[in-house]
Amino acid sequence: MNKQELTARIKQEAYLEGDFTLRSGKKSHYYLDKYLFEACPDILKALGEEFAKYADDDVTLIAGPELGGVALAASASIASGKKWVIIRNSKKGYGTGNVVEGGEITENDVVLLVEDIATTGGQVVEAAKVIRESGAKVKKIVAVIDRKQGAEENITDAGFEFASIITKDDLGITD
Ligand SMILES: O=P(O)(O)OC[C@H]1O[C@H](OP(=O)(O)OP(=O)(O)O)[C@H](O)[C@@H]1O
Numbered sequence: 001m002n003k004q005e006l007t008a009r010i011k012q013e014a015y016l017e018g019d020f021t022l023r024s025g026k027k028s029h030y031y032l033d034k035y036l037f038e039a040c041p042d043i044l045k046a047l048g049e050e051f052a053k054y055a056d057d058d059v060t061l062i063a064g065p066e067l068g069g070v071a072l073a074a075s076a077s078i079a080s081g082k083k084w085v086i087i088r089n090s091k092k093g094y095g096t097g098n099v100v101e102g103g104e105i106t107e108n109d110v111v112l113l114v115e116d117i118a119t120t121g122g123q124v125v126e127a128a129k130v131i132r133e134s135g136a137k138v139k140k141i142v143a144v145i146d147r148k149q150g151a152e153e154n155i156t157d158a159g160f161e162f163a164s165i166i167t168k169d170d171l172g173i174t175d
């Protein structure tokens, strides 16, 4: 699937209009329901292939933040052949008590961090800090969609590199 077809498929499956409150507390007249596009195998496969383009030889691990990043990281792993982990929002108070699920992130790791939607970038920066605290390098943060509401600036200010597969402009969305 080429980028244009992928963009059209995402809009077709996941673009909603209404009054929405976002994670950041911002209000929006639209919402991109990542679970709706992640549920479509053609889109999920194509996204994995797009993410895999960022998985250079030095990348040792792909990470996806809970919850929307999980399927994306799995798809990117299949497409790239690199292992993947989940970054939880917080530790469970029982069982292993892990924040990182699927294996440890070590100081030798170079991690590609994948995200579904970047609005302010707050969620993905938290996940990136977990990776950094383990001593590993965050190679790049790549989101499926950049809503262009500060994510790039905030992610860069936090010391990480950022890219997105598409932006809200590609989807023909105006504020
Ligand atoms: O860039 P930000 O301003 O942080 O906002 C975007 C984040 O918010 C949403 O997560 P949500 O809270 O819906 O979590 P979920 O993945 O657990 O459903 C979205 O999936 C991003 O992770």
Ligand SMILES: O=C(O)c1cc(=O)[nH]c(=O)[nH]1
Pocket: 021, 022, 023, 024, 030, 031, 032, 033, 034, 117, 118, 119, 120, 147
């Ligand atoms: O900022 C968010 O919380 C957000 C925006 C959006 O379009 N889609 C989504 O899943 N989360």
